[in-house]
Amino acid sequence: MKVLIIEDELQLAQSVIGYLSGESYVCEHAATYQQAMEKLCIYEYQCILLDLMLPGGNGLQLLEEIKKRQQQEGVIIISARDSYDDKIKGLQIGADDYLAKPFHLPELAARVYSVIRRRSFQNNNILQQEELQIDLLAKTVHIHDKPVLLTRKEFDLLIYFLGNKNRVISKNALAEHLSGDIADMLDNHSFVYAHIKNLKRKLHEAGCGNYLKTVYATGYKWEV
Amino acid sequence: MSKLLNKSLKIFILYAGIVLAGSIPAYYVIVDLIWEHELKEHNLIVSETIKQNLQSLSLSDKELAASVALWNKLRPETQLQPAASLLPDSTYNIYRKNKYIPAKGTDRFQGLITYFSVNGKPFRLTLETNMEESHETIMAIAVVTVMFFLILLGGFIFINRRIAARLWRPFYNSLEKIQSFNLHKPQEIHFDHTGIAEFETLNYHLHKLITGNIASYQQQKEFIQHASHELQTPLSVIKFKLDLLHQSKPMTEDQSDIIDQAHQALAKVTRVNKNLLLLAKIENSQFPEKELLDLPVLIEDYVTFLQDFLDDKQLQVQLNITRPLQLSANKTLLEILLTNLFMNAIRYSESGGTIQVSLDERRLVMANTGNEALDTDHLFRRFGLSGRHSTGTGLGLAIIHEVCQLYGWQEHYRFENGFHLFSIQWA
Numbered sequence: 127m128k129v130l131i132i133e134d135e136l137q138l139a140q141s142v143i144g145y146l147s148g149e150s151y152v153c154e155h156a157a158t159y160q161q162a163m164e165k166l167c168i169y170e171y172q173c174i175l176l177d178l179m180l181p182g183g184n185g186l187q188l189l190e191e192i193k194k195r196q197q198q199e200g201v202i203i204i205s206a207r208d209s210y211d212d213k214i215k216g217l218q219i220g221a222d223d224y225l226a227k228p229f230h231l232p233e234l235a236a237r238v239y240s241v242i243r244r245r246s247f248q249n250n251n252i253l254q255q256e257e258l259q260i261d262l263l264a265k266t267v268h269i270h271d272k273p274v275l276l277t278r279k280e281f282d283l284l285i286y287f288l289g290n291k292n293r294v295i296s297k298n299a300l301a302e303h304l305s306g307d308i309a310d311m312l313d314n315h316s317f318v319y320a321h322i323k324n325l326k327r328k329l330h331e332a333g334c335g336n337y338l339k340t341v342y343a344t345g346y347k348w349e350v
Numbered sequence: 351m352s353k354l355l356n357k358s359l360k361i362f363i364l365y366a367g368i369v370l371a372g373s374i375p376a377y378y379v380i381v382d383l384i385w386e387h388e389l390k391e392h393n394l395i396v397s398e399t400i401k402q403n404l405q406s407l408s409l410s411d412k413e414l415a416a417s418v419a420l421w422n423k424l425r426p427e428t429q430l431q432p433a434a435s436l437l438p439d440s441t442y443n444i445y446r447k448n449k450y451i452p453a454k455g456t457d458r459f460q461g462l463i464t465y466f467s468v469n470g471k472p473f474r475l476t477l478e479t480n481m482e483e484s485h486e487t488i489m490a491i492a493v494v495t496v497m498f499f500l501i502l503l504g505g506f507i508f509i510n511r512r513i514a515a516r517l518w519r520p521f522y523n524s525l526e527k528i529q530s531f532n533l534h535k536p537q538e539i540h541f542d543h544t545g546i547a548e549f550e551t552l553n554y555h556l557h558k559l560i561t562g563n564i565a566s567y568q569q570q571k572e573f574i575q576h577a578s579h580e581l582q583t584p585l586s587v588i589k590f591k592l593d594l595l596h597q598s599k600p601m602t603e604d605q606s607d608i609i610d611q612a613h614q615a616l617a618k619v620t621r622v623n624k625n626l627l628l629l630a631k632i633e634n635s636q637f638p639e640k641e642l643l644d645l646p647v648l649i650e651d652y653v654t655f656l657q658d659f660l661d662d663k664q665l666q667v668q669l670n671i672t673r674p675l676q677l678s679a680n681k682t683l684l685e686i687l688l689t690n691l692f693m694n695a696i697r698y699s700e701s702g703g704t705i706q707v708s709l710d711e712r713r714l715v716m717a718n719t720g721n722e723a724l725d726t727d728h729l730f731r732r733f734g735l736s737g738r739h740s741t742g743t744g745l746g747l748a749i750i751h752e753v754c755q756l757y758g759w760q761e762h763y764r765f766e767n768g769f770h771l772f773s774i775q776w777a
Contacts (some may be wrong), residue, residue: 141590
């Protein structure tokens with residue numbers, strides 16, 4: 127699965143590539159409007175990460191170009207401009223998601239994962255991993271073909287982990303994923319622990335393998 | 351408030367009134383002096399006529415005595431009497447009753463006593479002429495003056511209205527244009543040509559001021575966007591690097607802890623940056639859209655939304671809400687205000703404490719349990735409480751203050767019965 131990162135800040139692009147390259151993602155990078163246009167003309171991608179402020183052009187124009195081509199790629203806007211106008215405009219033109227900088231890399235990975243899932247498996251929104259089966263549309267989880275009742279937050283966490291397989295995810299990142307902006311207003315994120323504990327317990331009771339590991343005191347990992 | 355022209359009119363009328371009132375005694379004195387002067391002259395002419403006519407008659411002493419007696423009988427008010435010697439003339443002014451027309455009451459007379467000799471004998475002649483009474487004069491003068499004053503007053507007001515309407519039209523035109531000016535939707539203002547130097551100067555400088563403001567407003571807006579971009583990118587880089595560092599193998603617990611702490615410090619810087627930009631945006635009125643918001647619903651949604659944080663500290667929330675209640679404000683700003691109030695309450699509550707939210711038509715009160723009163727002087731200032739509590743940015747209450755300023759609301763803090771009470775009053 128190919129991902130194109132359109133971002134002028136080299137450090138950021140490298141970090142994103144470094145993080146996403148692990149899985150089955152093949153990452154390419156375009157630093158300017160021109161480069162991005164060239165790459166988009168030649169290759170096909172499953173997901174495009176688009177920064178709005180680019181040398182040589184506006185990211186929104188680029189988004190319009192992408193949408194004109196009517197291909198299957200998903201687009202996630204990553205922008206430092208956290209203004210509602212841009213967000214609304216971007217989503218109206220046809221972006222699938224919008225992330226305001228600075229965000230956590232696991233958050234980005236989870237969103238890329240969900241965008242690709244949605245785009246590539248239109249008729250079948252079911253994820254299968256060993257004994258675990260997840261219906262993304264119905265938001266249900268089955269283990270050994272038996273339903274497991276998860277809360278919305280537990281389901282969210284599970285998808286987040288699946289999008290970041292074999293990576294250590296900090297409690298901070300999980301807290302921000304669960305409660306958005308307000309999470310970083312409080313330093314105590316022990317509520318994350320409570321949700322994880324519940325999720326672990328429910329998965330274990332349903333007979334799911336022990337994939338979710340605690341890494342020291344600060345992080346968690348979905349190990350396959 | 352009085353209008354500028356009415357203000358000057360009042361002073362003019364007052365001045366005219368004083369001058370006219372002062373003119374009443376002045377008129378009286380002058381008229382009186384003229385009267386007196388004229389009557390003295392009249393008396394002199396009459397006395398000279400009598401004297402010369404008597405002298406030219408060349409009467410014998412006997413005839414003279416008979417004539418004098420007859421004269422005194424016919425004109426008793428003009429006494430002609432033999433005198434001991436010739437003395438210089440004298441005049442007097444007297445109020446007395448007229449014995450022939452007593453109904454007229456006291457009258458004022460101007461008298462002349464003159465001496466002359468007929469047939470070598472000295473005579474004294476006393477002449478009296480009725481003169482205008484001063485109390486009658488002063489009344490007449492006062493009435494005339496007041497009448498003129500009223501005419502003057504009416505004229506002033508009438509002329510003033512005409513002048514105000516015509517002379518100040520360009521001024522009011524400019525005023526109207528400035529009133530309709532809105533910095534959020536800046537349009538160039540064009541003032542009409544007035545042909546009056548002062549207004550031209552005023553309009554020129556107003557135009558300069560407004561265009562200057564529009565320019566600096568645009569600059570500030572650009573600055574905010576640029577500052578946001580410039581700061582968020584390095585912050586993102588740091589965050590990404592820390593996330594990557596978390597994946598490095600092998601990692602010890604200590605290293606993981608260090609990354610976690612760096613993450614927390616970074617989160618605080620990110621938050622401060624975001625809040626500073628937000629403050630600048632509020633100050634620049636970049637949240638112009640208003641809508642009617644259902645406050646009770648918003649608050650209840652928030653309590654659900656914040657359940658994780660409440661559970662975390664085992665906080666109880668008591669809602670005391672009057673419904674329905676709608677408030678006209680910008681949705682984003684009101685949400686930010688509520689978030690900050692709630693976060694404040696959660697952050698500074700003791701574990702197991704209570705948060706009380708009371709809402710009625712006039713105000714919202716957020717109360718949380720606490721130990722001691724806060725320093726009210728610096729509470730709503732930027733970084734006013736920073737340092738005392740390391741977890742906050744020190745900007746939350748300053749943002750509440752800015753939002754309240756924007757909508758003309760009042761924010762208050764007080765400490766009562768072991769509760770910190772923050773209230774927002776809008777009516």
